[in-house]
Amino acid sequence: MTLAPSARSFLTHGEDSLLQAALDAGFVLPYGCRNGACGSCKGKVLEGLVDHGDIQPGALSLADRAAGYTLLCCAKPLSDVVLECREVSGTNDIPVKTLPCRVEKIERVAEDVIVLSLKLPVNERLQFLAGQYIEFLLKNGKTRAFSIANAPHAEGLLELHIRHVVGGEFTSHLFSHMKEKEILRLRGPLGTFFLRETSDKPIIFVAGGTGFAPIKSIIEHVLHSGIQRPMRLYWGARNRAGLYLNDLPERWMAEQAGIHYVPVLSEPDAADQWAGRTGLVHQAVLEDQPTLATFQVYACGAPAMVDAAQRDFIAHGLPAEEFFSDAFAFTKATD
CATH class of the missing domain: 3.40.50.80 (Nucleotide-binding domain of ferredoxin-NADP reductase (FNR) module)
Incomplete structure (x- = not known):
């Protein structure tokens, strides 16, 4: 696969999406949900064929698809591909970790919003850029993603703001059954939503x-x-x-x-x-x-x-x- 306009290229392997292949090769591209729903990872296929995959309704319009766009988190290459997309710098040196964490505090700040504070093991640290997110790894193999609300310098606890989704498996457990000291597993940091500090624009x-x-x-x-x-x-x-x-x-x-x-x-x-x-x-x-x-x-x-x-x-x-x-x-x- 080749990225435009940088002309940097890399090999894809197996059944990985275009996004995962790029990340594995050390290239950071814009992305958000990684499940075909948010549209943050949209890129244009200039050459080659892709399988668009399981894109959720509304995330990619018919006009965009006709113009050659796809969602990189879902699309898989069917041939050599030249992909026009914006590359992101700033996350290359931050390792993505899988860690246990302990629920330290559950604070209900609104009827349907909880501020959840998590404590990592004493000998662990989660390095991240302000604006990135983590995902919880659930026992049934599913994941749930939430943005980190505290700044990177505020070490000790991770702060998440979580809204209750009626019928939602994870948030229903959080609002009705979760207790302090419960152990969860998380993976992160993830995402390319962070401040571009090289700019001086308001x-x-x-x-x-x-x-x-x-x-x-x-x-x-x-x-x-x-x-x-x-x-x-x-x-x-x-x-x-x-x-x-x-x-x-x-x-x-x-x-x-x-x-x-x-x-x-x-x-x-x-x-x-x-x-x-x-x-x-x-x-x-x-x-x-x-x-x-x-x-x-x-x-x-x-x-x-x-x-x-x-x-x-x-x-x-x-x-x-x-x-x-x-x-x-x-x-x-x-x-």
Whole structure:
């Protein structure tokens, strides 16, 4: 397989996907869910044939497929392939580990959101980039992926923000049965959603629901590292309860001159007594910025929100290569 435009090539083996083959060869490509749902790993097949594999509905449009695009996490090569995709630098030196962990704290911060704190073995450390995720390895062979919400410098505990999915196997266990001290197995770090620190452009963060988690990690890393880039955070939720850690970004804005925070509710309850912004969170960005030509954008949340943001932001002047995303997607079985 050959990557364009870098012209770097490598061999594929067995039944691996294009993404897995690239990762095994040491090439880091953009990806998110790795199950054909989020669309983050979309690439264009310039030459050769691929089996598109098991792509979930909505992740790759018919127009994209007709134009030669595929999802690298699902597609497998049927011949020599030349693939046009963006390569990512920054994760090559970080090992992916499989580790046990202990549930240290279960904190319910909203009716349907838990902040889960995990403790690793004393002699182990999980190196990661702010914005990456881990996946739990379940006893039935399935996996469940969640973004790391703490910054890399905050060693000791891993923090995850987990929303309850009705009927979801893992989250139902978490909300109803999981106890502190329970032992879990995790694998990570994974994903290519992290801050591109070589840029000095101002940043717009767009979070939907628990998509706040990896963005929290990135912002806390920026503050800790002394990176001087203006940041605007737009956090969208259905109602006030969905902004489950609202005091934190409010404190960032009060204490840091370079941070501006805009919470947005799509369906505020009467009890919320909400006087702030309403509507779709990415629309609030468009309303505030005459053009996005000078920004970098990091968006995390439901696939529909991320897709709409990418489409509308690029139409609003954002360079396509300055949009970075992590679309939360559930596996086909629930949760």
